[in-house]
Amino acid sequence: MSKLRNTCAHELMDITPHIIQSIRVEMRRGRGSDISVPQFRTLRFIQRHPDSSLSYLAEHLGLTLPSVSKLVDGLVKQKLLVRHESSVDRRQLMLLLTRSGSSIVDSARSEAQQNLANKLNSLSENELKTISEAMQLLRPIFDSQDKH
Amino acid sequence: MSKLRNTCAHELMDITPHIIQSIRVEMRRGRGSDISVPQFRTLRFIQRHPDSSLSYLAEHLGLTLPSVSKLVDGLVKQKLLVRHESSVDRRQLMLLLTRSGSSIVDSARSEAQQNLANKLNSLSENELKTISEAMQLLRPIFDSQDKH
DNA sequence: TATTGTTATACTCTATAACTATA
DNA sequence: TATAGTTATAGAGTATAACAATA
Numbered sequence: 001m002s003k004l005r006n007t008c009a010h011e012l013m014d015i016t017p018h019i020i021q022s023i024r025v026e027m028r029r030g031r032g033s034d035i036s037v038p039q040f041r042t043l044r045f046i047q048r049h050p051d052s053s054l055s056y057l058a059e060h061l062g063l064t065l066p067s068v069s070k071l072v073d074g075l076v077k078q079k080l081l082v083r084h085e086s087s088v089d090r091r092q093l094m095l096l097l098t099r100s101g102s103s104i105v106d107s108a109r110s111e112a113q114q115n116l117a118n119k120l121n122s123l124s125e126n127e128l129k130t131i132s133e134a135m136q137l138l139r140p141i142f143d144s145q146d147k148h
Numbered sequence: 149m150s151k152l153r154n155t156c157a158h159e160l161m162d163i164t165p166h167i168i169q170s171i172r173v174e175m176r177r178g179r180g181s182d183i184s185v186p187q188f189r190t191l192r193f194i195q196r197h198p199d200s201s202l203s204y205l206a207e208h209l210g211l212t213l214p215s216v217s218k219l220v221d222g223l224v225k226q227k228l229l230v231r232h233e234s235s236v237d238r239r240q241l242m243l244l245l246t247r248s249g250s251s252i253v254d255s256a257r258s259e260a261q262q263n264l265a266n267k268l269n270s271l272s273e274n275e276l277k278t279i280s281e282a283m284q285l286l287r288p289i290f291d292s293q294d295k296h
Numbered sequence: 297t298a299t300t301g302t303t304a305t306a307c308t309c310t311a312t313a314a315c316t317a318t319a
Numbered sequence: 320t321a322t323a324g325t326t327a328t329a330g331a332g333t334a335t336a337a338c339a340a341t342a
Contacts, residue, residue, distance in 0.1 A: 004276040009264035011283035013171055013257075017189055018290035019164045021210040028334090036308065041165055054324060062169040067310050069325060074308080091318045091323040109161075116157035117150075119289055127285050128152040134282030135159035137275050141267055142166035176311090184331065202301060215333050217302060222331075239300040239341045 022119070026112040033108035038063075038071055040112075043080060043097060043105040051094040053086070059144055080104060170267070174260040181256035186211075186219055188260075191228060191245060191253040199242040201234070207292060228252060 024037050035043075038061070045060050046052060058068040072095065075081040080101030086092040097105065120128065172185050183191075186209070193208050194200060206216040220243065223229040228249030234240040245253065268276065 002273065002276065004273060004280060005265045005268045005271070006261060008268055008276050008279050008283070009261045011280060011287075012167060012264060013260060015283050015287050015290065016164055016167045016171065017185060018210065018292075019160060019286065020168050022290050023161055023164065024333090025210070037165060038309065055322085062166065062173070063309090064311060065324065066312080066326080071309080073325090089319070089323085093324075112161060113154060113157045116160060117153045120153045120156055122289070123153070123285060125150065125152060128150065128156050130278060131156050131282045131285060132152065132159060134279045135156070135163050137271060137279060138167065139159075139163050141270070142163065142170050144166075172310090186332065203299085211332090212334060213301065214303080214335080219332075221302090237300085237342070241301075 023112060023116065026115040027108060030108050030111045033104055033111065035104065035108050039075060040105065040108055042068075042071055042075060043101055044109065046081065046095045046097055047102065047105055050096055051084075053092045053094065055092075057095065062144060075101070171260060171264065174263040175256060178256050178259040181252055181259065183252065183256050187223060187228075188253065188256055190216075190219055190223060191249055192257065194229065194243045194245055195250065195253055198244055199232075201240045201242065203240075205243065210292060223249070 020037065027033065027035055027037055027040055041061060042057065045057055049056070049060075054065060054068055054072065057072075058065050061068060063071075072081060072083070076083060079098055082096050082098055084094040084096060086094050120131075123131070168185065175181065175183055175185055175188055189209060190205065193205055197204070197208075202213060202216055202220065205220070206213050209216060211219075220229060220231070224231060227246055230244050230246055232242040232244060234242050268279075271279070
Protein backbone atom coordinates (compact mmCIF):
# COMPACT_ATOMS: atom_id res chain seq x y z
CA MET A 1 0.00 0.00 0.00
CA SER A 2 1.96 2.95 -1.33
CA LYS A 3 1.29 6.45 -0.10
CA LEU A 4 2.61 7.81 -3.38
CA ARG A 5 0.07 5.80 -5.31
CA ASN A 6 -2.74 7.52 -3.49
CA THR A 7 -1.10 10.86 -4.00
CA CYS A 8 -0.90 10.22 -7.73
CA ALA A 9 -4.51 9.10 -7.88
CA HIS A 10 -5.53 12.27 -6.12
CA GLU A 11 -3.45 14.47 -8.40
CA LEU A 12 -4.85 12.80 -11.48
CA MET A 13 -8.41 13.47 -10.31
CA ASP A 14 -7.51 17.02 -9.54
CA ILE A 15 -5.57 18.09 -12.56
CA THR A 16 -6.75 16.00 -15.50
CA PRO A 17 -10.13 17.78 -15.78
CA HIS A 18 -8.35 21.13 -16.11
CA ILE A 19 -6.26 19.79 -18.97
CA ILE A 20 -9.30 18.38 -20.76
CA GLN A 21 -11.14 21.65 -20.39
CA SER A 22 -8.20 23.46 -21.93
CA ILE A 23 -8.09 21.02 -24.83
CA ARG A 24 -11.83 21.41 -25.36
CA VAL A 25 -11.49 25.16 -25.61
CA GLU A 26 -8.57 24.94 -28.03
CA MET A 27 -10.48 22.47 -30.15
CA ARG A 28 -13.53 24.66 -30.29
CA ARG A 29 -11.85 27.81 -31.41
CA GLY A 30 -9.95 26.23 -34.27
CA ARG A 31 -10.08 28.29 -37.46
CA GLY A 32 -11.27 25.54 -39.73
CA SER A 33 -12.57 23.10 -37.19
CA ASP A 34 -14.88 23.80 -34.19
CA ILE A 35 -15.10 20.20 -33.19
CA SER A 36 -15.74 18.48 -29.85
CA VAL A 37 -13.14 16.36 -28.09
CA PRO A 38 -15.04 13.07 -28.62
CA GLN A 39 -15.55 13.97 -32.27
CA PHE A 40 -11.86 14.70 -32.64
CA ARG A 41 -10.88 11.47 -30.95
CA THR A 42 -13.19 9.53 -33.25
CA LEU A 43 -11.86 11.08 -36.43
CA ARG A 44 -8.29 10.72 -35.24
CA PHE A 45 -8.75 7.05 -34.44
CA ILE A 46 -10.30 6.29 -37.81
CA GLN A 47 -7.51 8.20 -39.47
CA ARG A 48 -5.02 5.93 -37.76
CA HIS A 49 -7.14 2.79 -38.04
CA PRO A 50 -9.18 3.06 -41.23
CA ASP A 51 -11.92 0.47 -41.79
CA SER A 52 -12.40 0.01 -38.05
CA SER A 53 -15.71 -1.40 -36.91
CA LEU A 54 -17.94 0.47 -34.51
CA SER A 55 -17.16 -1.96 -31.70
CA TYR A 56 -13.45 -1.53 -32.17
CA LEU A 57 -13.84 2.22 -32.02
CA ALA A 58 -16.07 1.96 -28.94
CA GLU A 59 -13.45 -0.09 -27.18
CA HIS A 60 -10.79 2.50 -27.88
CA LEU A 61 -12.96 5.37 -26.73
CA GLY A 62 -14.14 3.50 -23.65
CA LEU A 63 -17.76 4.27 -24.50
CA THR A 64 -20.84 2.13 -25.03
CA LEU A 65 -21.95 1.08 -28.51
CA PRO A 66 -25.07 3.29 -28.55
CA SER A 67 -23.01 6.32 -27.54
CA VAL A 68 -20.52 5.71 -30.30
CA SER A 69 -23.24 4.94 -32.81
CA LYS A 70 -24.74 8.35 -32.16
CA LEU A 71 -21.36 10.06 -32.21
CA VAL A 72 -20.58 8.49 -35.58
CA ASP A 73 -24.04 9.39 -36.80
CA GLY A 74 -23.36 13.06 -36.23
CA LEU A 75 -20.04 12.87 -38.04
CA VAL A 76 -21.64 11.05 -40.98
CA LYS A 77 -24.30 13.74 -41.19
CA GLN A 78 -21.54 16.34 -41.31
CA LYS A 79 -19.96 14.27 -44.08
CA LEU A 80 -16.71 13.82 -42.18
CA LEU A 81 -17.04 10.07 -41.96
CA VAL A 82 -18.62 7.30 -44.05
CA ARG A 83 -19.94 3.90 -43.04
CA HIS A 84 -19.27 0.97 -45.35
CA GLU A 85 -20.71 -2.47 -44.89
CA SER A 86 -18.16 -5.21 -44.49
CA SER A 87 -18.54 -7.82 -47.19
CA VAL A 88 -17.07 -10.49 -44.94
CA ASP A 89 -19.49 -10.04 -42.04
CA ARG A 90 -22.44 -7.94 -42.97
CA ARG A 91 -23.17 -7.03 -39.36
CA GLN A 92 -19.97 -5.05 -39.17
CA LEU A 93 -19.25 -1.52 -40.30
CA MET A 94 -16.09 -0.25 -41.84
CA LEU A 95 -15.53 3.40 -40.98
CA LEU A 96 -13.55 5.76 -43.17
CA LEU A 97 -12.77 9.46 -43.21
CA THR A 98 -14.01 11.57 -46.08
CA ARG A 99 -11.62 14.02 -47.67
CA SER A 100 -13.26 16.74 -45.64
CA GLY A 101 -13.00 14.72 -42.43
CA SER A 102 -9.36 14.13 -43.07
CA SER A 103 -8.69 17.80 -43.63
CA ILE A 104 -10.60 18.85 -40.52
CA VAL A 105 -8.90 16.40 -38.23
CA ASP A 106 -5.53 17.53 -39.51
CA SER A 107 -6.17 21.20 -38.92
CA ALA A 108 -7.83 20.58 -35.55
CA ARG A 109 -4.89 18.50 -34.45
CA SER A 110 -2.24 20.91 -35.53
CA GLU A 111 -4.00 24.00 -34.17
CA ALA A 112 -4.82 22.46 -30.81
CA GLN A 113 -1.38 20.98 -30.52
CA GLN A 114 0.22 24.30 -31.28
CA ASN A 115 -1.90 26.12 -28.72
CA LEU A 116 -1.23 23.49 -26.10
CA ALA A 117 2.47 23.61 -26.83
CA ASN A 118 2.41 27.35 -26.29
CA LYS A 119 1.02 26.78 -22.83
CA LEU A 120 4.02 24.61 -22.05
CA ASN A 121 6.30 27.51 -22.85
CA SER A 122 7.51 28.07 -19.33
CA LEU A 123 8.83 24.54 -18.93
CA SER A 124 12.47 23.49 -19.35
CA GLU A 125 13.56 20.59 -21.50
CA ASN A 126 13.99 18.45 -18.40
CA GLU A 127 10.53 19.28 -17.16
CA LEU A 128 9.07 18.43 -20.54
CA LYS A 129 10.91 15.14 -20.41
CA THR A 130 9.33 14.37 -17.04
CA ILE A 131 5.90 15.02 -18.45
CA SER A 132 6.51 12.95 -21.54
CA GLU A 133 7.75 10.05 -19.44
CA ALA A 134 4.72 10.31 -17.19
CA MET A 135 2.41 10.18 -20.20
CA GLN A 136 4.20 7.10 -21.51
CA LEU A 137 3.69 5.42 -18.14
CA LEU A 138 0.02 6.32 -18.03
CA ARG A 139 -0.81 5.35 -21.59
CA PRO A 140 -0.85 1.56 -21.21
CA ILE A 141 -2.79 1.83 -17.97
CA PHE A 142 -5.64 3.93 -19.32
CA ASP A 143 -5.80 3.02 -23.00
CA SER A 144 -7.70 -0.25 -23.03
CA GLN A 145 -6.39 -1.11 -26.47
CA ASP A 146 -2.82 -0.74 -25.35
CA LYS A 147 -3.46 -3.53 -22.90
CA HIS A 148 -4.81 -5.41 -25.95
CA MET B 149 10.65 25.94 -30.80
CA SER B 150 11.08 22.70 -28.88
CA LYS B 151 10.29 19.36 -30.47
CA LEU B 152 9.65 17.94 -27.03
CA ARG B 153 7.02 20.57 -26.35
CA ASN B 154 5.05 19.43 -29.36
CA THR B 155 5.47 15.84 -28.33
CA CYS B 156 4.11 16.63 -24.89
CA ALA B 157 1.18 18.53 -26.36
CA HIS B 158 0.40 15.59 -28.57
CA GLU B 159 0.64 13.11 -25.71
CA LEU B 160 -1.61 15.22 -23.53
CA MET B 161 -4.29 15.31 -26.23
CA ASP B 162 -3.94 11.59 -26.73
CA ILE B 163 -3.90 10.29 -23.20
CA THR B 164 -5.81 12.75 -21.01
CA PRO B 165 -9.22 11.78 -22.42
CA HIS B 166 -8.59 8.15 -21.50
CA ILE B 167 -7.80 9.13 -17.93
CA ILE B 168 -10.92 11.27 -17.65
CA GLN B 169 -13.06 8.49 -19.01
CA SER B 170 -11.66 6.16 -16.38
CA ILE B 171 -12.33 8.68 -13.61
CA ARG B 172 -15.88 9.18 -14.89
CA VAL B 173 -16.55 5.45 -14.74
CA GLU B 174 -15.10 5.15 -11.23
CA MET B 175 -17.16 8.10 -10.09
CA ARG B 176 -20.34 6.67 -11.50
CA ARG B 177 -20.13 3.28 -9.90
CA GLY B 178 -19.43 4.52 -6.40
CA ARG B 179 -21.48 2.74 -3.74
CA GLY B 180 -22.96 5.83 -2.16
CA SER B 181 -22.32 8.37 -4.88
CA ASP B 182 -23.12 8.06 -8.63
CA ILE B 183 -22.01 11.56 -9.40
CA SER B 184 -20.62 13.16 -12.54
CA VAL B 185 -17.11 14.55 -12.80
CA PRO B 186 -18.24 18.21 -13.03
CA GLN B 187 -20.58 17.67 -10.09
CA PHE B 188 -17.76 16.15 -8.10
CA ARG B 189 -15.41 18.98 -8.96
CA THR B 190 -18.01 21.52 -7.91
CA LEU B 191 -18.68 19.90 -4.55
CA ARG B 192 -14.98 19.37 -3.94
CA PHE B 193 -14.19 23.01 -4.67
CA ILE B 194 -16.91 24.29 -2.37
CA GLN B 195 -15.71 21.90 0.29
CA ARG B 196 -12.26 23.45 0.05
CA HIS B 197 -13.52 26.99 -0.53
CA PRO B 198 -16.79 27.37 1.36
CA ASP B 199 -18.83 30.52 0.72
CA SER B 200 -17.41 30.88 -2.78
CA SER B 201 -19.41 32.91 -5.25
CA LEU B 202 -20.62 31.47 -8.53
CA SER B 203 -18.10 33.49 -10.51
CA TYR B 204 -15.24 32.25 -8.39
CA LEU B 205 -16.37 28.69 -8.90
CA ALA B 206 -16.79 29.25 -12.64
CA GLU B 207 -13.27 30.57 -12.88
CA HIS B 208 -11.88 27.49 -11.18
CA LEU B 209 -13.87 25.10 -13.34
CA GLY B 210 -13.04 27.01 -16.50
CA LEU B 211 -16.71 27.13 -17.49
CA THR B 212 -19.10 29.95 -18.35
CA LEU B 213 -21.41 31.41 -15.73
CA PRO B 214 -24.61 29.99 -17.25
CA SER B 215 -23.08 26.51 -17.35
CA VAL B 216 -22.08 26.71 -13.72
CA SER B 217 -25.40 28.23 -12.72
CA LYS B 218 -27.15 25.19 -14.17
CA LEU B 219 -24.66 22.77 -12.65
CA VAL B 220 -25.19 24.32 -9.22
CA ASP B 221 -28.93 24.29 -9.79
CA GLY B 222 -28.89 20.52 -10.18
CA LEU B 223 -26.86 20.07 -7.03
CA VAL B 224 -29.17 22.37 -5.07
CA LYS B 225 -32.16 20.33 -6.26
CA GLN B 226 -30.42 17.20 -5.00
CA LYS B 227 -29.87 19.03 -1.70
CA LEU B 228 -26.11 18.64 -1.88
CA LEU B 229 -25.46 22.36 -2.02
CA VAL B 230 -27.15 25.52 -0.75
CA ARG B 231 -27.07 29.05 -2.09
CA HIS B 232 -26.90 31.91 0.41
CA GLU B 233 -27.15 35.54 -0.47
CA SER B 234 -24.14 37.60 0.50
CA SER B 235 -25.12 40.40 2.87
CA VAL B 236 -22.17 42.49 1.72
CA ASP B 237 -22.97 42.46 -1.99
CA ARG B 238 -26.43 41.17 -2.68
CA ARG B 239 -25.61 40.23 -6.26
CA GLN B 240 -23.24 37.54 -5.06
CA LEU B 241 -23.98 34.04 -3.89
CA MET B 242 -22.27 32.17 -1.12
CA LEU B 243 -22.22 28.45 -1.83
CA LEU B 244 -22.07 25.84 0.90
CA LEU B 245 -22.23 22.04 1.09
CA THR B 246 -25.08 20.45 2.96
CA ARG B 247 -24.29 17.62 5.33
CA SER B 248 -25.40 15.21 2.64
CA GLY B 249 -23.25 16.94 0.02
CA SER B 250 -20.27 16.75 2.29
CA SER B 251 -20.76 13.06 2.91
CA ILE B 252 -21.22 12.29 -0.77
CA VAL B 253 -18.16 14.16 -1.89
CA ASP B 254 -16.11 12.37 0.74
CA SER B 255 -17.21 8.92 -0.29
CA ALA B 256 -16.95 9.69 -4.00
CA ARG B 257 -13.45 11.00 -3.49
CA SER B 258 -12.19 8.10 -1.45
CA GLU B 259 -13.78 5.42 -3.63
CA ALA B 260 -12.61 6.90 -6.91
CA GLN B 261 -9.17 7.56 -5.50
CA GLN B 262 -8.89 3.99 -4.27
CA ASN B 263 -9.96 2.56 -7.63
CA LEU B 264 -7.58 4.83 -9.48
CA ALA B 265 -4.75 3.93 -7.13
CA ASN B 266 -5.41 0.25 -7.86
CA LYS B 267 -4.89 0.93 -11.53
CA LEU B 268 -1.46 2.31 -10.73
CA ASN B 269 -0.52 -0.99 -9.14
CA SER B 270 2.00 -2.00 -11.74
CA LEU B 271 4.12 1.12 -11.31
CA SER B 272 7.29 1.34 -9.24
CA GLU B 273 7.92 4.04 -6.66
CA ASN B 274 10.18 5.83 -9.10
CA GLU B 275 7.59 5.76 -11.82
CA LEU B 276 4.97 7.10 -9.43
CA LYS B 277 7.36 9.87 -8.54
CA THR B 278 7.73 10.79 -12.19
CA ILE B 279 3.95 11.01 -12.55
CA SER B 280 3.55 13.06 -9.41
CA GLU B 281 6.23 15.48 -10.55
CA ALA B 282 4.58 15.81 -13.94
CA MET B 283 1.26 16.62 -12.31
CA GLN B 284 2.89 19.28 -10.18
CA LEU B 285 4.37 20.83 -13.28
CA LEU B 286 1.07 20.78 -15.13
CA ARG B 287 -1.05 22.10 -12.29
CA PRO B 288 -0.09 25.79 -12.44
CA ILE B 289 -0.33 25.77 -16.22
CA PHE B 290 -3.86 24.43 -16.45
CA ASP B 291 -5.48 25.58 -13.22
CA SER B 292 -6.38 29.16 -13.93
CA GLN B 293 -6.64 29.94 -10.25
CA ASP B 294 -3.15 28.71 -9.61
CA LYS B 295 -1.92 31.42 -11.94
CA HIS B 296 -4.13 33.78 -9.91
C1' DT C 297 -22.37 51.65 -16.59
C1' DA C 298 -20.41 47.40 -14.96
C1' DT C 299 -21.00 43.14 -12.45
C1' DT C 300 -23.49 38.94 -10.68
C1' DG C 301 -26.34 35.70 -11.62
C1' DT C 302 -30.55 33.47 -14.17
C1' DT C 303 -33.40 32.11 -18.14
C1' DA C 304 -34.16 30.69 -22.84
C1' DT C 305 -32.52 28.01 -26.38
C1' DA C 306 -29.92 24.69 -28.79
C1' DC C 307 -26.59 21.02 -29.26
C1' DT C 308 -23.61 17.40 -27.80
C1' DC C 309 -22.37 13.52 -24.69
C1' DT C 310 -23.55 9.47 -22.38
C1' DA C 311 -26.09 5.64 -20.51
C1' DT C 312 -29.69 1.74 -20.24
C1' DA C 313 -33.25 -0.85 -22.44
C1' DA C 314 -35.37 -2.72 -26.34
C1' DC C 315 -34.89 -3.82 -30.94
C1' DT C 316 -33.17 -5.63 -35.91
C1' DA C 317 -30.21 -8.11 -38.79
C1' DT C 318 -26.66 -11.26 -39.41
C1' DA C 319 -23.75 -15.19 -38.01
C1' DT D 320 -27.96 -18.33 -29.34
C1' DA D 321 -24.53 -14.72 -29.70
C1' DT D 322 -22.78 -10.57 -31.90
C1' DA D 323 -22.93 -5.89 -34.40
C1' DG D 324 -25.25 -2.09 -34.64
C1' DT D 325 -29.50 1.14 -34.24
C1' DT D 326 -33.43 3.39 -32.05
C1' DA D 327 -35.93 5.19 -28.13
C1' DT D 328 -35.58 7.58 -24.14
C1' DA D 329 -33.73 10.34 -20.56
C1' DG D 330 -30.65 13.29 -18.23
C1' DA D 331 -26.32 15.96 -17.80
C1' DG D 332 -22.87 19.24 -19.79
C1' DT D 333 -21.87 23.23 -22.35
C1' DA D 334 -22.31 27.52 -24.99
C1' DT D 335 -24.32 32.11 -26.67
C1' DA D 336 -27.75 35.58 -26.26
C1' DA D 337 -30.95 38.14 -23.69
C1' DC D 338 -32.36 39.48 -19.31
C1' DA D 339 -32.93 41.19 -14.10
C1' DA D 340 -31.07 42.94 -10.01
C1' DT D 341 -27.55 45.19 -7.63
C1' DA D 342 -23.46 48.11 -7.28
